[in-house]
Amino acid sequence: MAAGSHSADGGFGHLRAEFELPESFRAEVLAEAEAAGMDPREADREDATDLPFVTIDPPGAKDLDQAMVLSRRGDGFRVQYAIADLGAFVTPGGPVDREARRRGQTLYLPDGNVPLHPPVLSEGAASLLPGETVPAVLWTIDLDSRAEPVATRVRRALVRSTEQFDYETVQLALAAGTAHPSITALAELGRLRRELAVRRGAVELQLPEQAINGDAGDGWALGMRPRNEVDAWNAEISLLTGMAAASIMIEAGVGVLRTLPDADEDSIEWLRRSAQALGIDWRPEVSVSELLAGLDPALPESMALYTCTTRLLRGAGYTSFEGRLPPSTTHAGIGAPYAHVTAPIRRLVDRFAAEVCLSVSADSDVPDWVRAALPELPVLMSASDSLAARVERACIDQVEAWMLAERIGGTFEAVVLRAEEARAEILVEDPPVMGRCVGANLPEGERITVRLTAVDVVKRKVSFERA
Structure with missing residues (x-):
């Protein structure tokens, strides 16, 4: 590791x-x-x-x-x-x-x-x-x-x-x-x-x-x-x-039951456009499940599409019932x-x-x-799930900040996972850090060089820009 x-x-x-x-x-x-x-x-x-x-x-x-x-x-x-x-x-x-x-x-x-x-x-x-x-x-x-x-x-x-x-x-x-x-x-x-x-x-x-x-x-x-x-x-x-x-x-x-609603057609169509932008061939007759099973997780474009697919998995919860089914x-x-x-x-x-x-x-x-x-x-489980997710993320963010505190100005190789207008979610490869990168037209599913611009150990925040 x-x-x-x-x-x-x-x-x-x-x-x-x-x-x-x-x-x-x-x-x-x-x-x-x-x-x-x-x-x-x-x-x-x-x-x-x-x-x-x-x-x-x-x-x-x-x-x-x-x-x-x-x-x-x-x-x-x-x-x-x-x-x-x-x-x-x-x-x-x-x-x-x-x-x-x-x-x-x-x-x-x-x-x-x-x-x-x-x-x-x-x-x-x-x-x-x-x-x-x-x-x-x-x-x-x-x-x-x-x-x-x-x-x-x-x-x-x-x-x-x-x-x-x-x-x-x-x-x-x-x-x-x-x-x-x-x-x-x-x-x-x-x-x-x-x-x-x-x-x-x-x-x-x-x-x-x-x-x-x-x-x-x-x-x-x-x-x-x-x-x-x-x-x-x-x-x-x-x-x-x-x-x-x-x-x-x-x-x-x-x-x-543990339940999760089906993804709507708009979300699936959005994922298809993401796959096309990443250069991933997705034939119309292939399901989301079949597509994901056929991807090589070692490829950066695969990691980017996995990240995009999390949009389809929103709304998980618990449903209790007695008598009439939900x-x-x-x-x-x-x-x-x-x-x-x-x-x-x-x-x-x-x-x-x-x-x-x-x-x-x-x-x-x-x-x-x-x-x-x-x-x-x-209600009890949804509250505890939320707390568990926030605690886990805070621990990881804290270690990331500790690790990078003395490396401001340094450059790193990263994979662009999900891009927005002027920033992107990235995965730095060494050390393995998830973060946000500022920059226009950042290419999803590709490797880029980023520069660490700021670290706030107290707030557990790290910032990058494209180098």
């Missing part, structure tokens, strides 16, 4: 104060979490500890939501997907529940996260850590030879993860033919699911992700983390489960109805959606406490 670094006094405490992020949990929340971790709520559970589950997460992660066992089933596949069961530890209406509703989701900062649940649960009793027997919501999804689901079952279970892997390790093992037996089918299944996603019209943007690592002593480092194949294949298992959950809730007429149940970016159920340690809504699916699958009534919460979940 190409990166630059800059030492800064302290960490990101000033951002925590600016966004009024909680520094800890109240005593009553910690006390309830400690007690729940020692004595989870009882429930009828299947013993699935004989299944050799494994997890795939970023290196060093402790809040492990998902574990999987993938296998062949005739000419198709079987996905066993265990999701941390927060319902075993969180009492409805209790201190942990109330605090989780206030927070909405875990916030990740370079110098430590702001967890949704106390670490005794999120990194301990509820986490699917290797070697531990843990309560889980166990999804079994059978798929045919094309990786289309043919049967779904969800129930409470006890599971035990056997190994904790990261994306790079799995990528190397799959390439070498030495992957753990529980994930040897990941590449084949992942590719088939990606093909289905393109046919559904899913919009996949292969933009590299800005990432921060390091610490205040050695300097904060900023780099670009490209998404590898295992990232995409692993995400497909989660998406498959979320689509299965949405189907269960829609059929039952109760639940909460006017739209689809997530346009996925190309199907979809629900969040696979990250309950880190995201509030997943716990409630899981309870709906468990109840429907068991032919029992959805609990009153879940029904009562459904109307407020879209």
Whole structure:
């Protein structure tokens, strides 16, 4: 990962104060979490500890939501997907529940996260850590030879993860033919699911992700983390489960979905003009999904079009319903109805959606406490999504300003991502910085030389002009 670094006094405490992020949990929340971790709520559970589950997460992660066992089933596949069961530890209406509703989701900062649940649960009793027997919501999804689901079952279970892997390790093992037996089918299944996603019209943007690592002593480092194949294949298992959950809730007429409206024709026509201006051949019969899937993410014109395509993905939110279905149940970016159920340690809504699916699958009534919460979940999650996005952007902007503070007047190579009348959004290649550049007729999708004209470390702003 190409990166630059800059030492800064302290960490990101000033951002925590600016966004009024909680520094800890109240005593009553910690006390309830400690007690729940020692004595989870009882429930009828299947013993699935004989299944050799494994997890795939970023290196060093402790809040492990998902574990999987993938296998062949005739000419198709079987996905066993265990999701941390927060319902075993969180009492409805209790201190942990109330605090989780206030927070909405875990916030990740370079110098430590702001967890949704106390670490005794999120990194301990509820986490699917290797070697531990843990309560889980166990999804079994059978798929045919094309990786289309043919049967779904969800129930409470006890599971035990056997190994904790990261994306790079799995990528190397799959390439070498030495992957753990529980994930040897990941590449084949992942590719088939990606093909289905393109046919559904899913919009996949292969933009590299800005990432921060390091610490205040050695300097904060900023780099670009490209998404590898295992990232995409692993995400497909989660998406498959979320689509299965949405189907269960829609059929039952109760639940909460993650939704995104379809792009209007004007936006798609605007994207076609952008592709033409970038020199990208887009035949009339080719869908947006097919076009994006065929682009080479290493090319600057591809990055520019990915950036333009974000205009089609505006308006994401959550839709709860009971009785009558909402006017739209689809997530346009996925190309199907979809629900969040696979990250309950880190995201509030997943716990409630899981309870709906468990109840429907068991032919029992959805609990009153879940029904009562459904109307407020879209508001709570939208607020926490907004906060998470602003915190993440502020952290990256701060590191960019720290890194560039002593390089005013220097020149850099950059790719023009999106141009307006007299300025453009650019990606500086080294160090990897997103910024604004002043200049007329800046060519989208091309490399140019820019000069750093100003840095404001306090306001986290950097300015460039075409050199």
